[in-house]
Amino acid sequence: MSGEKSLKVALLGCGTVGAQVARILIEDGGALAARSGASLELTGIAVRNLEAKRDVQLDAKLFTLDAEALIDSADVVIELLGGMEPAGAYIERALARGASVITGNKALIAARGAALNAVAASTGAQLRYEAAVAGAIPILRPIADSLAGDHINKVMGIVNGTTNFILDAMDSTGAAFDDVLAEAQALGYAEADPTADVGGLDAAAKAAILASLAFHTTVSSDQVHTEGITEVSAADVTAAAAAGYVIKLLAIAEKLEAGISVRVYPSLIKRDHPLASVRGAFNAVFVEAENAGDLMFYGAGAGGNPTASAVMGDVVAVARQLSAGAPLPHGSADSAAQLIDFSAISTRYWIGLTVFDEPGVLARIAAIFGEHGVSIESMNQQAALGDGPAALRILTHRGTEAALASTVAALKALDAVDTVLSVMRVEGN
Amino acid sequence: MSGEKSLKVALLGCGTVGAQVARILIEDGGALAARSGASLELTGIAVRNLEAKRDVQLDAKLFTLDAEALIDSADVVIELLGGMEPAGAYIERALARGASVITGNKALIAARGAALNAVAASTGAQLRYEAAVAGAIPILRPIADSLAGDHINKVMGIVNGTTNFILDAMDSTGAAFDDVLAEAQALGYAEADPTADVGGLDAAAKAAILASLAFHTTVSSDQVHTEGITEVSAADVTAAAAAGYVIKLLAIAEKLEAGISVRVYPSLIKRDHPLASVRGAFNAVFVEAENAGDLMFYGAGAGGNPTASAVMGDVVAVARQLSAGAPLPHGSADSAAQLIDFSAISTRYWIGLTVFDEPGVLARIAAIFGEHGVSIESMNQQAALGDGPAALRILTHRGTEAALASTVAALKALDAVDTVLSVMRVEGN
Structure with missing residues (x-):
């Protein structure tokens, strides 16, 4: 395309996902320009330690320690550092100067999404975070866009791969939680400190994001009733199986007459429920809408390439909007969430x-x-x-x-x- | 919202889906305006016979026989007449004068989608048809938008509810095709003339649309290799079951080294494949993408309310774009499809x-x-x-x-x- 817009893209972080995003931006420039109507120029990658990046197949000149300078010259900022700070300050800095932001940072969005959306709305910048929930699965956009003309009554998802891997292994082998956790850690499906996963905190952040989008409101992680899977015993799993059930860690956002309930806990579901067949580290989100009825979205919930796919879908969406020249109206939350005890x-x-x-x-x-x-x-x-x-x-x-x-x-x-x-x-x- | 844009919406057709769309537009005006940034005014419903509409709970003054006059005063036209003509002429008329169009007309889009997209591109109008494939399931937008930064290798779907109902009943009861078809007709899951469904033509139109979007090209129905399910015998189903398989009518769009293959036929799939558990008249679409990996989208494939949900999602998307004031760049097909024999x-x-x-x-x-x-x-x-x-x-x-x-x-x-x-x-x- 001649005369197309050129957009400067800054990448913050070069871990498992960031390295794949950088690769796609560089290798796939032509297709991305055709899809988005703008050429995307990766201007730099901010990292905390230049030495650590030697193994990545990227031009060393792309790396910088000065994230703020990189942000200040970018049209689009991709934040993949994770954690609350400095990620939060960087995102706010970018949005405040009108640069659009794509992030996969579920903890940050679940805690401060409303405030960051307000900054974005004030400058006309876009803030997108499809990668924050259920990795590669397109779920936030279907909820926010495809179902925008419907009313969602309930969202119920398996949104944490580590706990699903553990519960699935307990179900298929009869093994105890501790043994399966050790195996999951050895295979790389669970982290050395698995607290955020097995304690349900990761799922709670995702539940808060799903609830906020599904019900056009603001729910933060600390408003989510959260129980993890550490107390689930092999006897529970076996007895559930004998009764025709399987135990899954579910993130549930539900609209009831009295208000909204957002909760995470291990739950029995019937073996013939679509969520029951979600195996290993896969994720799936079940949505009940007034007109659409029951929908399910299934796929890989984590991993460098799958998460990079979600990030790049957001990058193309942002670039399309920027090349069209006019921002979409910012959806605002209808009102503060009325959460049910x-x-x-x-x-x-x-x-x-x-x-x-x-x-x-x-x-x-x-x-x-x-x-x-x-x-x-x-x-x-x-x-x-x-x-x-x-x-x-x-x-x-x-x-x-x-x-x-x-x-x-x-x-x-x-x-x-x-x-x-x-x-x-x-x-x- | 004060000072918001007001959009005139014309509805063509008031059958099962049209009546639900009209109901939602009227009942849900406030929520739709909040979602889209524009108020949506249903200005009229074009029908072929005014007498036939007495049972619908809508103001009689909305109905008109003059579709063209209705189209010529509309900002947004929702086409739910079905069939090739006059639907095609109406859509072209609307797009040519710059009105955006939402349709669920799979046969028309599969045959003339590229030409209609060209008319839309020439006037900056939008043409959306999420409801044309897999009813309520958000699948076209995830393919075209969420996966825009990825490369899709294969789309494989159960996209016809009638044939899935029949094959599922044959699988669970062992009954013969003719008997199950008669039952499906009695239950309203199959039409009196079931040719388009059981012959695979309906699935072929959807396969053409999926292939066009997934591979950024133009594939029409007549380029799809199409086999129906009329030859599937009870003995086939039983023997497949004994071997651990289930027979499903699959619509497949695949990118291979030599080009693209688009085909519809009854096929065996393993019982543990996610598509195998799609029961009754439900639909599901399985997508294999280079980075995202395997994804599946599941839900109701037909019916008034589910299809209306998909139509309304498109209506909100069109209204958001119109209220933003600048059209998104029109994606163009990369090149003519290189179809493999x-x-x-x-x-x-x-x-x-x-x-x-x-x-x-x-x-x-x-x-x-x-x-x-x-x-x-x-x-x-x-x-x-x-x-x-x-x-x-x-x-x-x-x-x-x-x-x-x-x-x-x-x-x-x-x-x-x-x-x-x-x-x-x-x-x-």
């Missing part, structure tokens, strides 16, 4: 107990559920081993978290109950 | 034969495959019933369509072969 959320529960096998014990346990307004769907007693306590798994109909909590407290106080092994929710219809 | 396509095959159970017959059959360069992966002989011929199912490694055709011709000429029952391809790895 977690205790008011109602789901089905699956409770594992060990009980002393004495006459009338089942009746007494059933009575406790009834007294707290929680109705039992099924009770499954496994044979007691010798004289020890027998294992009992109880599936309930819908009840509130508050009712469930008081039921569990009463069960624990019952003499006939040895231990409450696990309390888990059941999602999906 | 179907005979050069290479897949795995699954061949069903009945053979006379005499000494040496398997060796002679195996030799025929070898002579034509087709390598056998497995052979499965079912016991002969009494003195009659025995059924044989042969799964091959990859071979070309040409080699397969000559193999089948030679098999038919062999005395020991009673009948070639079926020849089917196997897709997925």
